[in-house]
Amino acid sequence: xxxxxxxxxxxxxxxxxxxxxxxxxxxxxxxxxxxxxxxxxxxxxxxxxxxxxxxxxxxxxxxxxxxxxxxxxxxxxxxxxxxxxxxxxxxxxxxxxxxxxxxxxxxxxxxx
Amino acid sequence: xxxxxxxxxxxxxxxxxxxxxxxxxxxxxxxxxxxxxxxxxxxxxxxxxxxxxxxxxxxxxxxxxxxxxxxxxxxxxxxxxxxxxxxxxxxxxxxxxxxxxxxxxxxxxxxxx
Numbered sequence: 624x625x626x627x628x629x630x631x632x633x634x635x636x637x638x639x640x641x642x643x644x645x646x647x648x649x650x651x652x653x654x655x656x657x658x659x660x661x662x663x664x665x666x667x668x669x670x671x672x673x674x675x676x677x678x679x680x681x682x683x684x685x686x687x688x689x690x691x692x693x694x695x696x697x698x699x700x701x702x703x704x705x706x707x708x709x710x711x712x713x714x715x716x717x718x719x720x721x722x723x724x725x726x727x728x729x730x731x732x733x734x735x
Numbered sequence: 736x737x738x739x740x741x742x743x744x745x746x747x748x749x750x751x752x753x754x755x756x757x758x759x760x761x762x763x764x765x766x767x768x769x770x771x772x773x774x775x776x777x778x779x780x781x782x783x784x785x786x787x788x789x790x791x792x793x794x795x796x797x798x799x800x801x802x803x804x805x806x807x808x809x810x811x812x813x814x815x816x817x818x819x820x821x822x823x824x825x826x827x828x829x830x831x832x833x834x835x836x837x838x839x840x841x842x843x844x845x846x847x848x
Contacts, residue, residue: 656836665825665839711777721791723768723837725777
């Protein structure tokens with residue numbers, strides 16, 4: 624069974640602080656996505672990474688795909704209250720499946 | 736361009752009943768996937784429909800079934816509801832290629848009493 628484990632599970636920080644969320648697996652993924660989800664809503668796509676070692680930036684968010692395509696990280700610089708939400712990573716296995724595996728989620732709260 | 740839409744937004748059922756949830760994919764998408772998200776957890780893959788056929792299935796019992804129509808919209812049916820079926824049910828659409836991005840709808844919140 625393929626698993627994506629995220630850490631930390633919960634994070635409460637002050638506005639302006641930096642943070643990193645990790646998404647790890649023992650399996651190789653052909654692509655990996657990061658989503659943010661607000662309570663009662665569907666996940667909203669932030670980024671897709673497909674190449675080992677790839678780094679993508681989205682304003683204050685930096686995403687990295689591990690060289691071996693087994694792990695990924697999300698770094699937020701100078702967090703703001705609007706960054707509050709559930710962050711989810713999701714991967715498609717390299718074996719050609721159509722099934723997305725979701726991580727356990729990281730719930731972030733940024734205090735003003 | 737409308738995104739993924741789902742109906743209803745909320746639903747309350749009692750144990751043993753049956754429920755049907757509906758999803759319309761994003762324009763240009765022909766593939767629909769369904770997920771179950773329990774409170775505080777990540778979504779769990781139920782199944783995916785492509786060309787009106789179930790293409791892949793997750794670890795869910797046969798009580799969970801689906802259908803895809805010629806216009807690519809889809810339904811999720813759950814029979815003999817259990818209390819544990821209470822969750823947010825999410826629909827996601829894509830173009831069907833293995834690494835294509837999925838776009839999610841707002842979900843249907845199902846409560847089983």
